[in-house]
Amino acid sequence: IQTDIPAVKDTLPFQVGAAISRAQTLGGHEELLTRHFDSVTPGNALKWDATEPREGEFTFADGDYLVDYAAAHGLRFRGHTLAWHSQTPDWVFKDGDRPLTATPADKALLLKRLENHIRAVMGRYKGRIQTWDVVNEVVDENQPDDMRRSPWFQVTGYDFIRTAFRVAREADPAAKLVLNDYNTELPRKRQAVFNLVKKLRAEGVPIDAVGHQLHVNIEQPAAAEIEKTIELFAGLGVDQQVTELDVSVYTDFVSTYTTVPPEVLALQGYRYKEIFDVFRRQAARLSSVTLWGLADDGTWLSTFPITRLNAPLPFDDELQAKPAYWGIVDPA
Ligand code: XIL
Numbered sequence: 271i272q273t274d275i276p277a278v279k280d281t282l283p284f285q286v287g288a289a290i291s292r293a294q295t296l297g298g299h300e301e302l303l304t305r306h307f308d309s310v311t312p313g314n315a316l317k318w319d320a321t322e323p324r325e326g327e328f329t330f331a332d333g334d335y336l337v338d339y340a341a342a343h344g345l346r347f348r349g350h351t352l353a354w355h356s357q358t359p360d361w362v363f364k365d366g367d368r369p370l371t372a373t374p375a376d377k378a379l380l381l382k383r384l385e386n387h388i389r390a391v392m393g394r395y396k397g398r399i400q401t402w403d404v405v406n407e408v409v410d411e412n413q414p415d416d417m418r419r420s421p422w423f424q425v426t427g428y429d430f431i432r433t434a435f436r437v438a439r440e441a442d443p444a445a446k447l448v449l450n451d452y453n454t455e456l457p458r459k460r461q462a463v464f465n466l467v468k469k470l471r472a473e474g475v476p477i478d479a480v481g482h483q484l485h486v487n488i489e490q491p492a493a494a495e496i497e498k499t500i501e502l503f504a505g506l507g508v509d510q511q512v513t514e515l516d517v518s519v520y521t522d523f524v525s526t527y528t529t530v531p532p533e534v535l536a537l538q539g540y541r542y543k544e545i546f547d548v549f550r551r552q553a554a555r556l557s558s559v560t561l562w563g564l565a566d567d568g569t570w571l572s573t574f575p576i577t578r579l580n581a582p583l584p585f586d587d588e589l590q591a592k593p594a595y596w597g598i599v600d601p602a
Contacts, residue, residue, distance in 0.1 A: 355420035450481030539593025
């Protein structure tokens with residue numbers, strides 16, 4: 271890796287992190303990670319399907335490895351995630367073969383499972399994970415009440431969110447608790463997430479921070495809308511974090527590259543710069559910015575929603591700095 275370029279973390283006034291798997295703790299990836307970042311989050315290792323595949327059977331091998339690794343290297347840790355509709359085993363939402371419904375008994379069962387899960391996972395890493403994405407992606411601004419029709423919501427209404435935060439606070443009182451969502455840079459989604467956080471905090475639900483995923487693309491200039499979002503949430507007095515930033519080079523879901531043209535990488539560099547200029551300006555309201563990956567050889571966007579080349583991160587397949595890197599570190 272290049273050692274003659276500034277460390278990303280030295281150029282920014284907030285914590286900067288990357289989503290990783292075990293593979294990113296080895297070789298050149300490890301060098302990149304420890305040189306440029308001060309925080310990590312597991313891309314998958316702490317999701318429900320990874321930690322409690324069967325009821326009451328917990329598997330912490332990858333989580334333990336990553337939490338130990340982070341501690342050994344002086345990296346802060348963002349836990350991700352405790353209550354989500356995706357990557358959650360089927361058993362969670364069933365009683366045997368029967369899907370749970372909105373009856374009081376089923377609701378109590380589901381909330382109990384949620385409580386058990388959070389106590390087990392957060393309890394295991396108490397004091398070693400500084401921030402947790404407690405609930406993920408619960409808002410759907412296309413529903414009349416702005417709430418995603420997940421099994422969580424269908425069975426419990428808002429109570430799974432209330433329970434998740436209340437139990438999370440008990441399980442590790444020192445952890446910062448985050449409500450995380452995507453598309454918060456878009457006007458309707460921004461407002462819907464704002465309304466939800468405002469309502470729940472007014473009830474006393476212990477939400478410390480809002481997480482803006484920020485999976486954006488080069489075509490829509492996102493910076494100005496991101497700044498509006500940060501300013502809106504500042505009015506709630508919550509902390510804010512950017513939790514999953516990447517800048518896709520796809521402008522639609524049909525284009526295909528075999529290599530990404532240099533002019534596209536240059537435009538991407540400019541998008542990163544616009545976005546990080548906003549973060550620098552808003553640094554007092556942002557406690558951390560996390561990229562959803564380290565280098566382009568390990569991005570979820572090369573497999574989602576179909577397999578095709580993408581290159582959304584600041585380092586390329588050879589772990590070399592791209593224009594996107596310079597967009598991040600160079601405030602000029
Ligand atoms: C993604 C992972 O990066 C992939 O490896 C996995 O196959 C699917 O999930 N929003 C989130 C993350 O909150 O958990 C998702 O991570 C990306 C979108």
